[in-house]
Amino acid sequence: MGTQSYENVYSREKALSKLRGQIRTSEEIVALAAPVELVPEIEDVLADAIDRGVLVLLLLASNNLSYEDVAEREFPATIVRYWEQHGANVTSSMVDYHSGLVTVSQLHDPDADVGRTLTYDDEFFGNMQLTSLVVNFWRRGDEIYAADPRPLPxxxxxxxxxxxxxxxxxxxxxxxxxxxxxxxxxxxxxxxxxxxxxxxxxxxxxxxxxxxxxxxxxxxxxxxxxxxxxxxxxxxxxxxxxxxxxxxxxxxxxx
Known part of the structure; x- marks a missing residue:
């Protein structure tokens, strides 16, 4: 299963750097649940991942924006779903089935309180996180965008x-x-x-x-x-x- 590693991060800048680095090196899949407001912080690396042929799944949430507000925007992703969540917006990423992070810190807001961000490199945990996202949360959102399928063959x-x-x-x-x-x-x-x-x-x-x-x-x-x-x-x-x-x-x- 390879080497497993975990790290607790208490810096917004370091947590963002970890997330951007994971997406930057993605080869197969990026699955991300996050506040809508976080997307500008990672938009460039998500766009690069799309250009590399990576499957990018975004489940976005906000306490302030409606479905219509978010549906008018464009996002660098293969599929985008939006959830009008109330309460803390968790950021949860899974990249290539083996790496990712989880935090309740508002990584997009430099003025927000900084809590713990758990980053990991562990295939077992990564698969569990993807399953949790797809099974427990994905259906709660409404699909606002799905890219056209790749040309055949x-x-x-x-x-x-x-x-x-x-x-x-x-x-x-x-x-x-x-x-x-x-x-x-x-x-x-x-x-x-x-x-x-x-x-x-x-x-x-x-x-x-x-x-x-x-x-x-x-x-x-x-x-x-x-x-x-x-x-x-x-x-x-x-x-x-x-x-x-x-x-x-x-x-x-x-x-």
Whole structure:
């Protein structure tokens, strides 16, 4: 699982520097719940992450702004949801499943009281934090922006990103196919599974279609029948995916 490290930070400037550094080095995913007012402090590194092809999920909150106020703004993100929260606005970030921070300090406000910010580098904690964000808080917000899916064909190393884009395309009634490279040692369906994508169950982009809180998967109609596909460490699906190619057109033969 790699090296785990934790640090308590009591400086606004250092906490912001940690957050910016985590986003700056992101390669796959940034999931961030934060006050709307924090975004200008990290807007440039979020935009750079988008340019690198990183999936950026923002759950924003404010005690002062309405949904309409926030919906008029543009944010450097793949998906933005807004929650008209009342009370303390927690900032919680998760980057590439292994690093992030949590704080109730108002990092955007230099005049606010400075509390503790916990920063970490721990894959176990990072996955727990992402699950907590998606399961407990993501649905509380309303979607105000979802970027167009990537042009096809495209091969996704990030299964999460493949699920999001597949959901968008099925929502818009596109004919969609997938070639899945199978992860792990389960070869009951071969090394590669491909065919039409007939369903996506997920809880990230509107409309949410999951049947249990943390469900994010793709269903492919293959030579083996309908196969459920999860991420590399998926346990409830038929197979896990190390990579997913999405495309329009005729499917090739399964491996």
């Amino acid at each position: 495209h091969t996704y190393d990030s299964f999460f990103y493949a699920v999001v884009d597949a959901a968008k395309r099925l929502r818009d009634r596109h004919d969609l196919y997938a070639t899945v490279e199978v992860a792990g040692e389960n070869r009951a369906y071969g090394d590669v599974v491909d065919g039409p994508v007939i369903n996506v169950r997920q809880n990230i982009v509107f409309p949410m279609t999951n049947s249990f809180p943390s469900e994010n998967n793709i269903f492919v109609e293959s030579d083996h029948g309908v196969v459920s596909v999860g991420g590399p460490s998926g346990t409830v699906e038929d197979i896990g995916a190390s990579a997913v190619k999405l495309y329009e057109g005729e499917a090739t033969t399964s491996g």
